[in-house]
Amino acid sequence: MEGQGEIQSKRKSMRKRLQESLYNALAEILAGYNVQRLQAAFFIATSFLQIYGTIIWSEEKLDWDNSAFTTLVNHFFRFLRILPGIVYLRSTIIFWIAFTFCTRIHNSLGCLHIVVGLAFFTHVVYCIVRKRPYSKFALHWVGTCLVHYYWLFYGPSLEILLSVNLCTVEGVNIMGDTIECYGVGHVFCIVLADIFTVLSIGIVIIIAVPSQKVHSSANDFLAQLENPLRIELVFYRTFVFAMTVLEYDYAAVFWLKYAVMFALSAFFVVQYFKYLPYYDYFVSLLFGYFCSLQLWVLFCSLLTFVMEINGHFVIMLVGAIPAFIAVKYVRDKRFDSIFFRQAENTGSELEALIRCHAVAELTLSKISFREEVQLAGLVTLHLRECKSKECPLHSLKSLYDPCVDAFASDLDQTNLCRNLIFKKYFAKHYFDSALSNFGSSPNVKIAYAFYMFNSFKNVHAALLELREAKKNSPSPMQSFEIYKLE
Numbered sequence: 410m411e412g413q414g415e416i417q418s419k420r421k422s423m424r425k426r427l428q429e430s431l432y433n434a435l436a437e438i439l440a441g442y443n444v445q446r447l448q449a450a451f452f453i454a455t456s457f458l459q460i461y462g463t464i465i466w467s468e469e470k471l472d473w474d475n476s477a478f479t480t481l482v483n484h485f486f487r488f489l490r491i492l493p494g495i496v497y498l499r500s501t502i503i504f505w506i507a508f509t510f511c512t513r514i515h516n517s518l519g520c521l522h523i524v525v526g527l528a529f530f531t532h533v534v535y536c537i538v539r540k541r542p543y544s545k546f547a548l549h550w551v552g553t554c555l556v557h558y559y560w561l562f563y564g565p566s567l568e569i570l571l572s573v574n575l576c577t578v579e580g581v582n583i584m585g586d587t588i589e590c591y592g593v594g595h596v597f598c599i600v601l602a603d604i605f606t607v608l609s610i611g612i613v614i615i616i617a618v619p620s621q622k623v624h625s626s627a628n629d630f631l632a633q634l635e636n637p638l639r640i641e642l643v644f645y646r647t648f649v650f651a652m653t654v655l656e657y658d659y660a661a662v663f664w665l666k667y668a669v670m671f672a673l674s675a676f677f678v679v680q681y682f683k684y685l686p687y688y689d690y691f692v693s694l695l696f697g698y699f700c701s702l703q704l705w706v707l708f709c710s711l712l713t714f715v716m717e718i719n720g721h722f723v724i725m726l727v728g729a730i731p732a733f734i735a736v737k738y739v740r741d742k743r744f745d746s747i748f749f750r751q752a753e754n755t756g757s758e759l760e761a762l763i764r765c766h767a768v769a770e771l772t773l774s775k776i777s778f779r780e781e782v783q784l785a786g787l788v789t790l791h792l793r794e795c796k797s798k799e800c801p802l803h804s805l806k807s808l809y810d811p812c813v814d815a816f817a818s819d820l821d822q823t824n825l826c827r828n829l830i831f832k833k834y835f836a837k838h839y840f841d842s843a844l845s846n847f848g849s850s851p852n853v854k855i856a857y858a859f860y861m862f863n864s865f866k867n868v869h870a871a872l873l874e875l876r877e878a879k880k881n882s883p884s885p886m887q888s889f890e891i892y893k894l895e
Contacts, residue, residue: 443628444556449692452560452631455489457699459564460646462486462493463653464670464710482722491565492572556631559616564650567609571654573602613643618886630692634762635852635886636684638677645673667707674703682743685763688770698736705732749787758850761843768839769860772832784826788835800838808834812866833864844874851887854878858894 444452465486487493558566576590589595617639633639652666677700687693709725747760748767770776771784808817810830817830825831840857847853858874861867875891883891 444631446630446689446691449630449689450695452556453692453696453699456560456564456646457703458486459490460649460703461706462490463649463666464706490568492568555612555616559613563609563613564646567606567647568650568654570602570606570609571651572657573598575654575657610643610647614640617643630687630689632688633686633693634684634688634759634766636680636686636759638680638684638686641677641680645677648673667711671704671707674700674707678704682739684759685740685744685747688766694737694740697740698733701736702729702732705729748783749790758843758847758853761839761847762852762856765836765839765843765856765860769836769864772829772836772864781826784832788825791835791838805831810865812864836860836864849881851878851881851883851891854881855883855887855890855894862894 465482573595576595649666649670652662652669655662656666678697681697681700685693687696705728706725709728712724744763744767747756747764750756750764768784768787771780776784805817805828808830809815810817810833813830815830817828817834837860840860843853844857854874855878858871858878861874862871871894875894878887878891
Protein backbone atom coordinates (compact mmCIF):
# COMPACT_ATOMS: atom_id res chain seq x y z
CA MET A 410 0.00 0.00 0.00
CA GLU A 411 2.87 2.34 0.83
CA GLY A 412 4.45 1.68 -2.56
CA GLN A 413 1.16 2.43 -4.33
CA GLY A 414 0.73 5.64 -2.34
CA GLU A 415 4.27 6.71 -3.23
CA ILE A 416 3.58 6.07 -6.92
CA GLN A 417 0.39 8.18 -6.77
CA SER A 418 2.31 10.93 -4.97
CA LYS A 419 4.97 10.95 -7.69
CA ARG A 420 2.31 11.05 -10.42
CA LYS A 421 0.58 13.96 -8.70
CA SER A 422 3.89 15.79 -8.33
CA MET A 423 4.76 15.16 -11.99
CA ARG A 424 1.33 16.33 -13.11
CA LYS A 425 1.62 19.51 -11.03
CA ARG A 426 5.14 20.23 -12.34
CA LEU A 427 4.03 19.65 -15.92
CA GLN A 428 1.01 21.95 -15.44
CA GLU A 429 3.19 24.71 -13.97
CA SER A 430 5.70 24.40 -16.81
CA LEU A 431 2.95 24.51 -19.44
CA TYR A 432 1.39 27.53 -17.74
CA ASN A 433 4.78 29.26 -17.72
CA ALA A 434 5.15 28.55 -21.43
CA LEU A 435 1.61 29.80 -22.07
CA ALA A 436 2.35 32.99 -20.12
CA GLU A 437 5.34 33.68 -22.39
CA ILE A 438 3.25 32.99 -25.50
CA LEU A 439 0.50 35.32 -24.28
CA ALA A 440 3.09 38.03 -23.71
CA GLY A 441 3.18 38.22 -27.49
CA TYR A 442 -0.58 38.92 -27.46
CA ASN A 443 -0.05 42.30 -25.81
CA VAL A 444 -0.77 45.03 -28.35
CA GLN A 445 -0.99 48.79 -28.01
CA ARG A 446 -4.04 50.90 -28.77
CA LEU A 447 -3.13 51.93 -32.34
CA GLN A 448 -2.02 48.42 -33.20
CA ALA A 449 -5.31 47.03 -31.86
CA ALA A 450 -7.22 49.59 -33.96
CA PHE A 451 -5.23 48.54 -37.05
CA PHE A 452 -6.00 44.85 -36.43
CA ILE A 453 -9.74 45.43 -36.01
CA ALA A 454 -9.99 47.78 -39.01
CA THR A 455 -8.05 45.43 -41.32
CA SER A 456 -10.05 42.37 -40.25
CA PHE A 457 -13.39 44.05 -40.96
CA LEU A 458 -12.20 45.72 -44.17
CA GLN A 459 -11.31 42.27 -45.50
CA ILE A 460 -14.90 41.22 -44.81
CA TYR A 461 -16.17 44.40 -46.49
CA GLY A 462 -13.99 43.48 -49.45
CA THR A 463 -16.01 40.31 -50.00
CA ILE A 464 -19.06 42.56 -50.42
CA ILE A 465 -17.97 45.42 -52.67
CA TRP A 466 -14.95 44.26 -54.67
CA SER A 467 -16.82 42.49 -57.50
CA GLU A 468 -17.63 44.80 -60.39
CA GLU A 469 -19.59 42.07 -62.19
CA LYS A 470 -22.05 41.18 -59.45
CA LEU A 471 -22.46 44.70 -58.06
CA ASP A 472 -23.27 47.41 -60.57
CA TRP A 473 -21.06 50.21 -59.23
CA ASP A 474 -20.52 53.33 -61.33
CA ASN A 475 -17.38 53.07 -63.48
CA SER A 476 -15.52 56.06 -62.10
CA ALA A 477 -11.81 56.17 -61.39
CA PHE A 478 -12.59 56.32 -57.68
CA THR A 479 -14.59 53.08 -57.91
CA THR A 480 -11.71 51.37 -59.70
CA LEU A 481 -9.29 52.55 -57.01
CA VAL A 482 -11.53 51.23 -54.23
CA ASN A 483 -11.94 47.88 -55.98
CA HIS A 484 -8.18 47.55 -56.37
CA PHE A 485 -7.69 48.34 -52.67
CA PHE A 486 -10.09 45.59 -51.58
CA ARG A 487 -8.70 43.15 -54.15
CA PHE A 488 -5.16 43.36 -52.83
CA LEU A 489 -6.25 43.58 -49.19
CA ARG A 490 -7.78 40.11 -49.60
CA ILE A 491 -4.75 38.92 -51.68
CA LEU A 492 -6.51 36.23 -53.78
CA PRO A 493 -8.57 38.64 -55.97
CA GLY A 494 -5.38 40.64 -56.46
CA ILE A 495 -3.57 37.51 -57.66
CA VAL A 496 -6.44 36.74 -60.05
CA TYR A 497 -6.39 40.31 -61.34
CA LEU A 498 -2.63 40.10 -61.99
CA ARG A 499 -3.04 36.58 -63.47
CA SER A 500 0.21 35.61 -61.74
CA THR A 501 0.76 31.90 -61.18
CA ILE A 502 4.06 32.56 -59.36
CA ILE A 503 2.46 34.84 -56.77
CA PHE A 504 -0.30 32.29 -56.18
CA TRP A 505 2.20 29.52 -55.46
CA ILE A 506 4.17 31.79 -53.14
CA ALA A 507 0.94 32.57 -51.24
CA PHE A 508 -0.09 28.91 -51.24
CA THR A 509 3.33 27.92 -49.89
CA PHE A 510 3.00 30.51 -47.14
CA CYS A 511 -0.41 29.08 -46.17
CA THR A 512 0.59 25.41 -46.14
CA ARG A 513 4.29 25.68 -45.21
CA ILE A 514 4.82 22.29 -46.83
CA HIS A 515 4.58 22.61 -50.61
CA ASN A 516 8.29 22.90 -51.30
CA SER A 517 11.60 22.64 -49.49
CA LEU A 518 11.03 25.98 -47.74
CA GLY A 519 7.79 24.68 -46.30
CA CYS A 520 9.49 21.46 -45.20
CA LEU A 521 12.16 23.55 -43.48
CA HIS A 522 9.45 25.38 -41.51
CA ILE A 523 7.96 22.06 -40.40
CA VAL A 524 11.37 20.71 -39.31
CA VAL A 525 12.13 23.88 -37.36
CA GLY A 526 8.64 23.86 -35.80
CA LEU A 527 8.95 20.22 -34.69
CA ALA A 528 12.46 20.82 -33.35
CA PHE A 529 11.23 23.82 -31.36
CA PHE A 530 8.26 21.88 -29.97
CA THR A 531 10.53 18.96 -28.99
CA HIS A 532 12.93 21.41 -27.34
CA VAL A 533 10.18 22.96 -25.21
CA VAL A 534 8.72 19.58 -24.13
CA TYR A 535 12.20 18.26 -23.27
CA CYS A 536 13.00 21.34 -21.19
CA ILE A 537 9.65 21.12 -19.37
CA VAL A 538 10.14 17.46 -18.43
CA ARG A 539 13.82 17.92 -17.47
CA LYS A 540 13.22 21.20 -15.59
CA ARG A 541 15.61 23.07 -17.83
CA PRO A 542 15.20 26.64 -19.11
CA TYR A 543 13.80 27.07 -22.61
CA SER A 544 13.84 29.96 -25.01
CA LYS A 545 11.33 32.56 -23.77
CA PHE A 546 12.06 34.74 -26.79
CA ALA A 547 10.88 31.97 -29.11
CA LEU A 548 7.62 31.55 -27.19
CA HIS A 549 7.05 35.30 -27.18
CA TRP A 550 7.66 35.33 -30.93
CA VAL A 551 5.11 32.53 -31.39
CA GLY A 552 2.48 34.58 -29.53
CA THR A 553 3.20 37.62 -31.69
CA CYS A 554 2.83 35.55 -34.88
CA LEU A 555 -0.43 34.00 -33.68
CA VAL A 556 -2.14 37.31 -32.90
CA HIS A 557 -1.05 38.73 -36.28
CA TYR A 558 -2.33 35.64 -38.07
CA TYR A 559 -5.70 35.81 -36.30
CA TRP A 560 -6.40 39.42 -37.23
CA LEU A 561 -4.57 39.96 -40.53
CA PHE A 562 -3.94 36.72 -42.40
CA TYR A 563 -6.66 34.24 -41.45
CA GLY A 564 -9.22 35.44 -44.00
CA PRO A 565 -6.83 35.75 -46.99
CA SER A 566 -5.07 32.45 -46.23
CA LEU A 567 -8.40 30.64 -45.87
CA GLU A 568 -9.55 32.03 -49.20
CA ILE A 569 -6.33 30.92 -50.92
CA LEU A 570 -6.51 27.42 -49.45
CA LEU A 571 -10.16 26.96 -50.43
CA SER A 572 -9.58 28.31 -53.93
CA VAL A 573 -7.39 25.27 -54.66
CA ASN A 574 -10.60 23.19 -54.77
CA LEU A 575 -11.66 25.11 -57.91
CA CYS A 576 -10.40 24.38 -61.38
CA THR A 577 -10.30 28.04 -62.39
CA VAL A 578 -11.06 31.36 -60.69
CA GLU A 579 -12.86 33.83 -62.96
CA GLY A 580 -11.62 31.88 -65.98
CA VAL A 581 -7.98 32.01 -64.82
CA ASN A 582 -6.08 28.84 -63.99
CA ILE A 583 -4.06 30.42 -61.20
CA MET A 584 -2.27 27.14 -60.44
CA GLY A 585 -0.55 27.18 -63.82
CA ASP A 586 -1.00 25.33 -67.09
CA THR A 587 1.29 22.51 -65.91
CA ILE A 588 -1.31 21.44 -63.34
CA GLU A 589 -4.05 19.49 -65.10
CA CYS A 590 -7.53 20.36 -63.85
CA TYR A 591 -8.55 17.67 -61.32
CA GLY A 592 -5.54 15.61 -62.28
CA VAL A 593 -3.24 13.80 -59.85
CA GLY A 594 -1.27 16.94 -58.98
CA HIS A 595 -4.43 19.00 -58.52
CA VAL A 596 -6.09 16.36 -56.31
CA PHE A 597 -2.94 16.19 -54.15
CA CYS A 598 -3.02 19.97 -53.70
CA ILE A 599 -6.74 19.84 -52.85
CA VAL A 600 -6.19 17.24 -50.11
CA LEU A 601 -3.22 19.19 -48.76
CA ALA A 602 -5.11 22.50 -48.79
CA ASP A 603 -8.18 20.99 -47.08
CA ILE A 604 -6.05 19.49 -44.31
CA PHE A 605 -4.43 22.86 -43.62
CA THR A 606 -7.82 24.57 -43.81
CA VAL A 607 -9.11 22.44 -40.93
CA LEU A 608 -5.89 23.02 -38.97
CA SER A 609 -6.12 26.76 -39.62
CA ILE A 610 -9.69 26.95 -38.30
CA GLY A 611 -8.73 24.99 -35.18
CA ILE A 612 -5.68 27.17 -34.50
CA VAL A 613 -7.67 30.39 -34.86
CA ILE A 614 -10.31 29.14 -32.41
CA ILE A 615 -7.55 28.38 -29.90
CA ILE A 616 -6.02 31.82 -30.47
CA ALA A 617 -9.35 33.56 -29.77
CA VAL A 618 -9.72 32.14 -26.25
CA PRO A 619 -6.75 33.64 -24.31
CA SER A 620 -7.78 37.25 -25.10
CA GLN A 621 -10.66 36.87 -22.65
CA LYS A 622 -9.40 38.05 -19.25
CA VAL A 623 -11.21 38.78 -15.99
CA HIS A 624 -9.20 41.95 -15.43
CA SER A 625 -7.94 44.77 -17.63
CA SER A 626 -4.32 44.98 -18.70
CA ALA A 627 -2.33 48.14 -19.33
CA ASN A 628 -0.22 46.26 -21.89
CA ASP A 629 -3.00 44.55 -23.85
CA PHE A 630 -5.66 46.74 -25.44
CA LEU A 631 -7.38 43.69 -26.96
CA ALA A 632 -8.16 42.21 -23.53
CA GLN A 633 -11.85 41.73 -22.79
CA LEU A 634 -14.23 39.99 -20.43
CA GLU A 635 -15.28 36.44 -21.22
CA ASN A 636 -17.90 36.50 -23.98
CA PRO A 637 -18.73 34.43 -27.08
CA LEU A 638 -18.07 37.21 -29.63
CA ARG A 639 -14.51 36.27 -30.53
CA ILE A 640 -15.42 32.61 -31.20
CA GLU A 641 -18.56 33.61 -33.10
CA LEU A 642 -16.54 35.96 -35.30
CA VAL A 643 -14.18 33.11 -36.20
CA PHE A 644 -17.07 31.05 -37.57
CA TYR A 645 -18.55 34.12 -39.26
CA ARG A 646 -15.30 34.99 -41.06
CA THR A 647 -14.91 31.33 -42.05
CA PHE A 648 -18.41 31.30 -43.55
CA VAL A 649 -17.94 34.60 -45.41
CA PHE A 650 -14.65 33.65 -47.06
CA ALA A 651 -15.81 30.10 -47.85
CA MET A 652 -18.97 31.43 -49.54
CA THR A 653 -16.92 34.02 -51.41
CA VAL A 654 -14.78 31.26 -52.93
CA LEU A 655 -17.88 29.27 -53.89
CA GLU A 656 -19.26 32.38 -55.63
CA TYR A 657 -16.70 31.88 -58.40
CA ASP A 658 -18.47 28.71 -59.57
CA TYR A 659 -22.00 29.03 -58.15
CA ALA A 660 -23.81 32.34 -58.66
CA ALA A 661 -26.68 31.37 -56.35
CA VAL A 662 -24.27 31.35 -53.40
CA PHE A 663 -24.05 35.15 -53.78
CA TRP A 664 -27.60 35.65 -52.49
CA LEU A 665 -27.25 33.04 -49.75
CA LYS A 666 -24.10 34.74 -48.50
CA TYR A 667 -25.73 38.17 -48.47
CA ALA A 668 -28.84 36.94 -46.64
CA VAL A 669 -26.78 35.22 -43.94
CA MET A 670 -24.43 38.21 -43.66
CA PHE A 671 -27.37 40.54 -43.12
CA ALA A 672 -28.80 38.35 -40.37
CA LEU A 673 -25.46 37.74 -38.64
CA SER A 674 -24.41 41.40 -38.89
CA ALA A 675 -27.57 42.43 -37.06
CA PHE A 676 -26.91 39.63 -34.54
CA PHE A 677 -23.35 40.88 -33.88
CA VAL A 678 -24.60 44.43 -33.34
CA VAL A 679 -27.01 43.15 -30.68
CA GLN A 680 -24.25 41.04 -29.12
CA TYR A 681 -21.91 44.01 -29.05
CA PHE A 682 -24.28 46.24 -27.13
CA LYS A 683 -25.04 43.34 -24.79
CA TYR A 684 -21.44 42.46 -23.88
CA LEU A 685 -19.59 45.77 -24.58
CA PRO A 686 -16.36 43.89 -25.40
CA TYR A 687 -12.85 45.21 -24.71
CA TYR A 688 -11.86 47.14 -21.61
CA ASP A 689 -10.40 50.08 -23.53
CA TYR A 690 -13.10 52.57 -24.54
CA PHE A 691 -11.56 53.53 -27.89
CA VAL A 692 -10.95 49.93 -28.99
CA SER A 693 -14.43 48.88 -27.86
CA LEU A 694 -16.07 51.79 -29.70
CA LEU A 695 -14.09 51.06 -32.87
CA PHE A 696 -15.06 47.38 -32.80
CA GLY A 697 -18.73 48.26 -32.37
CA TYR A 698 -18.50 50.82 -35.15
CA PHE A 699 -17.14 48.33 -37.68
CA CYS A 700 -19.72 45.74 -36.59
CA SER A 701 -22.54 48.22 -37.20
CA LEU A 702 -21.02 49.72 -40.34
CA GLN A 703 -21.19 46.30 -41.96
CA LEU A 704 -24.97 46.58 -42.10
CA TRP A 705 -24.68 49.92 -43.91
CA VAL A 706 -22.16 48.51 -46.41
CA LEU A 707 -24.45 45.56 -47.15
CA PHE A 708 -27.43 47.89 -47.63
CA CYS A 709 -25.52 50.21 -50.00
CA SER A 710 -24.25 47.23 -51.98
CA LEU A 711 -27.70 45.75 -52.50
CA LEU A 712 -29.00 49.22 -53.35
CA THR A 713 -27.18 48.93 -56.68
CA PHE A 714 -29.61 46.16 -57.74
CA VAL A 715 -32.77 48.22 -57.32
CA MET A 716 -31.69 51.81 -58.10
CA GLU A 717 -29.49 53.46 -60.68
CA ILE A 718 -27.52 55.97 -58.65
CA ASN A 719 -24.13 57.40 -59.51
CA GLY A 720 -21.64 57.67 -56.67
CA HIS A 721 -22.65 54.75 -54.48
CA PHE A 722 -19.30 54.84 -52.72
CA VAL A 723 -19.80 58.52 -51.88
CA ILE A 724 -23.17 57.69 -50.31
CA MET A 725 -21.52 54.86 -48.40
CA LEU A 726 -18.77 57.12 -47.06
CA VAL A 727 -21.17 59.91 -46.12
CA GLY A 728 -23.38 57.46 -44.23
CA ALA A 729 -20.39 56.15 -42.30
CA ILE A 730 -20.19 59.39 -40.29
CA PRO A 731 -23.70 59.32 -38.73
CA ALA A 732 -23.21 55.57 -38.19
CA PHE A 733 -20.26 56.33 -35.91
CA ILE A 734 -22.25 58.96 -34.01
CA ALA A 735 -25.17 56.55 -33.58
CA VAL A 736 -22.96 53.71 -32.31
CA LYS A 737 -21.19 56.00 -29.85
CA TYR A 738 -24.50 57.36 -28.55
CA VAL A 739 -26.09 53.93 -28.05
CA ARG A 740 -22.93 52.49 -26.49
CA ASP A 741 -22.62 55.37 -24.03
CA LYS A 742 -26.30 55.02 -23.11
CA ARG A 743 -25.86 51.28 -22.57
CA PHE A 744 -22.74 51.82 -20.47
CA ASP A 745 -24.39 54.55 -18.37
CA SER A 746 -27.36 52.27 -17.68
CA ILE A 747 -24.89 49.78 -16.17
CA PHE A 748 -22.52 52.26 -14.57
CA PHE A 749 -24.99 54.60 -12.83
CA ARG A 750 -26.70 51.89 -10.87
CA GLN A 751 -26.54 51.09 -7.20
CA ALA A 752 -23.95 48.45 -6.33
CA GLU A 753 -26.68 46.32 -4.74
CA ASN A 754 -28.60 46.26 -8.04
CA THR A 755 -26.06 44.06 -9.79
CA GLY A 756 -28.08 42.79 -12.75
CA SER A 757 -26.31 39.96 -14.56
CA GLU A 758 -22.83 38.69 -13.70
CA LEU A 759 -21.41 40.29 -16.83
CA GLU A 760 -22.95 43.68 -16.01
CA ALA A 761 -21.64 43.45 -12.45
CA LEU A 762 -18.10 42.81 -13.71
CA ILE A 763 -18.34 45.61 -16.29
CA ARG A 764 -19.38 48.03 -13.55
CA CYS A 765 -16.71 46.80 -11.11
CA HIS A 766 -13.92 47.23 -13.65
CA ALA A 767 -15.21 50.62 -14.76
CA VAL A 768 -15.31 51.92 -11.18
CA ALA A 769 -11.90 50.39 -10.45
CA GLU A 770 -10.42 52.27 -13.40
CA LEU A 771 -11.63 55.52 -11.82
CA THR A 772 -9.68 54.84 -8.63
CA LEU A 773 -6.41 55.59 -10.42
CA SER A 774 -4.49 58.62 -9.20
CA LYS A 775 -4.76 60.37 -12.59
CA ILE A 776 -8.13 60.49 -14.33
CA SER A 777 -9.58 62.89 -16.86
CA PHE A 778 -12.08 65.63 -15.99
CA ARG A 779 -14.87 63.66 -17.71
CA GLU A 780 -14.09 60.57 -15.61
CA GLU A 781 -13.96 62.68 -12.45
CA VAL A 782 -17.43 64.04 -13.23
CA GLN A 783 -18.70 60.47 -13.78
CA LEU A 784 -17.24 59.35 -10.46
CA ALA A 785 -18.69 62.38 -8.66
CA GLY A 786 -22.16 61.54 -9.97
CA LEU A 787 -21.82 57.91 -8.92
CA VAL A 788 -20.56 58.81 -5.42
CA THR A 789 -23.35 61.37 -4.92
CA LEU A 790 -25.94 58.83 -6.05
CA HIS A 791 -24.61 56.21 -3.65
CA LEU A 792 -24.32 58.47 -0.61
CA ARG A 793 -27.84 59.77 -1.20
CA GLU A 794 -29.59 56.45 -1.80
CA CYS A 795 -27.58 54.03 0.37
CA LYS A 796 -29.55 53.50 3.59
CA SER A 797 -27.36 50.79 5.09
CA LYS A 798 -25.99 51.82 8.48
CA GLU A 799 -23.17 49.30 8.07
CA CYS A 800 -21.89 50.89 4.85
CA PRO A 801 -18.30 51.98 5.64
CA LEU A 802 -18.35 54.69 2.98
CA HIS A 803 -20.34 56.98 5.28
CA SER A 804 -17.45 57.16 7.75
CA LEU A 805 -14.06 58.21 6.39
CA LYS A 806 -12.39 57.45 9.72
CA SER A 807 -12.99 53.73 9.24
CA LEU A 808 -11.32 53.52 5.81
CA TYR A 809 -7.68 52.52 6.28
CA ASP A 810 -5.17 51.90 3.49
CA PRO A 811 -2.09 49.89 4.57
CA CYS A 812 -0.28 50.86 1.37
CA VAL A 813 0.07 54.47 2.53
CA ASP A 814 -0.52 53.83 6.25
CA ALA A 815 -3.31 56.40 6.44
CA PHE A 816 -7.07 56.78 6.87
CA ALA A 817 -9.36 58.38 4.33
CA SER A 818 -10.08 61.12 6.88
CA ASP A 819 -6.41 62.12 6.72
CA LEU A 820 -6.73 63.08 3.05
CA ASP A 821 -8.97 65.50 1.17
CA GLN A 822 -12.47 65.37 2.69
CA THR A 823 -13.99 68.18 0.64
CA ASN A 824 -13.66 66.38 -2.72
CA LEU A 825 -14.10 62.64 -2.28
CA CYS A 826 -13.35 62.08 -5.97
CA ARG A 827 -9.75 63.08 -5.25
CA ASN A 828 -9.49 61.08 -2.06
CA LEU A 829 -7.55 58.03 -3.24
CA ILE A 830 -8.34 55.89 -0.18
CA PHE A 831 -12.07 56.62 -0.42
CA LYS A 832 -12.03 55.76 -4.14
CA LYS A 833 -10.35 52.42 -3.43
CA TYR A 834 -12.99 51.47 -0.87
CA PHE A 835 -15.74 52.77 -3.11
CA ALA A 836 -14.64 50.38 -5.87
CA LYS A 837 -14.21 47.60 -3.31
CA HIS A 838 -17.84 48.10 -2.29
CA TYR A 839 -18.90 47.19 -5.84
CA PHE A 840 -16.69 44.10 -5.87
CA ASP A 841 -18.13 43.06 -2.47
CA SER A 842 -21.65 43.44 -3.83
CA ALA A 843 -20.82 41.37 -6.94
CA LEU A 844 -19.21 38.73 -4.74
CA SER A 845 -22.27 38.51 -2.48
CA ASN A 846 -24.57 38.02 -5.50
CA PHE A 847 -22.33 35.76 -7.60
CA GLY A 848 -20.22 34.08 -4.95
CA SER A 849 -19.97 30.83 -6.89
CA SER A 850 -18.56 32.48 -10.02
CA PRO A 851 -14.81 31.91 -10.56
CA ASN A 852 -14.68 35.05 -12.73
CA VAL A 853 -15.97 37.28 -9.93
CA LYS A 854 -13.65 35.71 -7.36
CA ILE A 855 -10.60 36.07 -9.62
CA ALA A 856 -11.48 39.69 -10.40
CA TYR A 857 -11.95 40.42 -6.69
CA ALA A 858 -8.62 38.76 -5.82
CA PHE A 859 -6.82 40.78 -8.51
CA TYR A 860 -8.31 44.03 -7.21
CA MET A 861 -7.45 43.30 -3.56
CA PHE A 862 -3.86 42.55 -4.45
CA ASN A 863 -3.44 45.35 -6.99
CA SER A 864 -5.08 48.13 -4.91
CA PHE A 865 -4.53 47.12 -1.27
CA LYS A 866 -1.63 44.66 -1.58
CA ASN A 867 -3.77 42.33 0.54
CA VAL A 868 -2.13 39.04 -0.35
CA HIS A 869 -4.07 37.04 2.24
CA ALA A 870 -7.51 38.11 0.97
CA ALA A 871 -6.46 37.57 -2.65
CA LEU A 872 -5.15 34.05 -2.01
CA LEU A 873 -8.28 33.19 -0.04
CA GLU A 874 -10.53 34.13 -2.97
CA LEU A 875 -8.32 32.27 -5.43
CA ARG A 876 -8.52 29.11 -3.35
CA GLU A 877 -12.30 29.46 -3.25
CA ALA A 878 -12.34 29.96 -7.03
CA LYS A 879 -10.47 26.66 -7.46
CA LYS A 880 -13.31 24.84 -5.70
CA ASN A 881 -15.93 26.13 -8.16
CA SER A 882 -14.83 24.14 -11.22
CA PRO A 883 -12.99 26.89 -13.13
CA SER A 884 -12.44 26.59 -16.87
CA PRO A 885 -8.89 25.96 -18.20
CA MET A 886 -8.35 29.67 -18.90
CA GLN A 887 -9.72 30.59 -15.45
CA SER A 888 -7.32 28.06 -13.93
CA PHE A 889 -4.53 29.73 -15.86
CA GLU A 890 -5.57 33.16 -14.50
CA ILE A 891 -5.56 31.71 -10.96
CA TYR A 892 -2.10 30.27 -11.53
CA LYS A 893 -0.71 33.61 -12.75
CA LEU A 894 -2.09 35.49 -9.73
CA GLU A 895 -0.81 32.88 -7.28
